[in-house]
Amino acid sequence: MKKDEPPLDFPDTLEGFEYAFNEKGQLRHIKTGEPFVFNYREDLHRWNQKRYEALGEIITKYVYELLEKDCNLKKISIPVDATETEPKSFIYMSEDALTNPQKLMVLIHGSGVVRAGQWARRLIINEDLDSGTQIPFIKRAVDEGYGVIVLNPNENYIEVEKPKIHVQSSSDSSDEPAEKRERKDKVSKETKKRRDFYEKYRNPQREKEMMQLYIRENGSPEEHAIYVWDHFIAQSAAENVFFVAHSYGGLAFVELMIQREADVKNKVTAVALTDSVHNVWHQEAGKTIREWMRENCCNWVSSSEPLDTSVESMLPDCPRVSAGTDRHELTSWKSFPSIFKFFTEASEAKTSSLKPAVTRRSHRLKHEEL
Incomplete structure (x- = not known):
């Protein structure tokens, strides 16, 4: 017999859930010190899932607060010309994102429930903030003199209650x-x-019953990437723009390239993809785009091989190297040091009119580790 389901009435704060992040950025129960428990009530999977989702929404707001307070980023509403009443989204930017003359880093997460500043909600809840959020990337980027723009490609609509229609x-x-x-x-x-x-x-x-009201010119991750490019990235003063794009974020970047090829080639110095799901054939990326990606992109993919080991690719686009983990959601965090090294090499190569030898470096590392 089906158990009676408790009310779907959950706390709206971490304290209400009796959880907090400790000094290591791990989510722990404030009384027991234990990690988060999904199966809080046995045989009530739907209720447990709703509880997890409610906690996830709190986590999203918590990460937004960290972006503003710990990373000193500004929340920028979009569309930039939105009226008071129309649906809106937002991105985050550092103070110097548009004025930094040297370097700008753009971060794009994957699909699903994640929002600006996150790589994976599962990691934030079950592992820690470092592995699950973009905060380590943002802080290091700022320390190394980059301006930063954090995209929010999954915030495509707002939900409102569907009006009740009486059918005669x-x-x-x-x-x-x-x-x-x-x-x-x-x-x-x-x-x-x-x-x-x-x-x-x-x-x-x-x-x-809810209905979705889509955000103008930001109704999909691909639209969002193009919108932010047109209204922010393309307007920035940075001589070198760098992208870090995870999973579906890689597909959104390739679509951006297809739509704004000349502009992207002119402004972007290097692109770090992490387990990107892009497909140059399905997305019909032209030969010139594929050639540019081979020279300027690197995809850190999930693999049991050591970090930076060259991985064979079935597609003729960018080099693929191991992220040092076979877990998809961890690829950004595990490749973190290599990505910054890749960007530094790309900057130096551009300055000296040479290209970074990604595949050669990866090949060398592979044999050194063996």
Whole structure:
């Protein structure tokens, strides 16, 4: 027999959940010191999932606070010309993002529930803030003199409650005999009663029906990347722009290249992808884009090989090297030091009119480690 489901009424603060981040950035129960427990109530997977999602929303707001307070980033509303009433999203930027004459770093996360400043919610909750957020990248970038822009490609719409529409029975205006109308109405009511009963059994706490209002020119990760490029990155003073793009963020970057090829080539010095899901064939990236990616991009992929070991690719785009982990969500964190080294080499190579030898360096490292 199905257990009665407790109310889907969860705290709206970490303290309410009785959790806090310790000095190592790990989420721990404030009384027991234990990590987060997903199966808080046995045999109630849906309730446990809703609890996890509620905590995830709090984590998202917590990371936003860290971006503003710890990283000193500014929250910038988009579209830039939005009216008071239309749906809006936002990105984060350092004070010097548009004025830094030397370097600008742009961070793009993957798809799903993650928002600006996150790589993986699962890592934030179960591992720590360093591995699950973009904060280490932001802090090191600022320390090394980069301006920073943090994209928010999954914030594509706002949700509002769907208005209730009263549907008038078609029998009201029918010429059918009264007896037939009554019989049809009775069958309809019984059908609805059965449906409501099973729905209550399946979903005992019927949630509000919501509708999505999409954000103008930011209705998808691809649209968002192009919008931020046009209104911010392209307007920046930086001589060298660098991208770090994880998973679907890599696909969004390739789409940006397809749509703004000449501008990207002119402004972007190097691109670090982490387990990117882009596909140059499916996205119909032209030959000149593929050639540019081979010279200026590197994809740190999930692999059991040591960090920076060359990994064979089936596609003729950018070099692929191991991120030093076979866990997709950890690829950004594990390749963190190599990415900054790659960017430094790219800057130096550009200054001396040479290209960074990514594949040669990776090949050398592979044999040194063996």
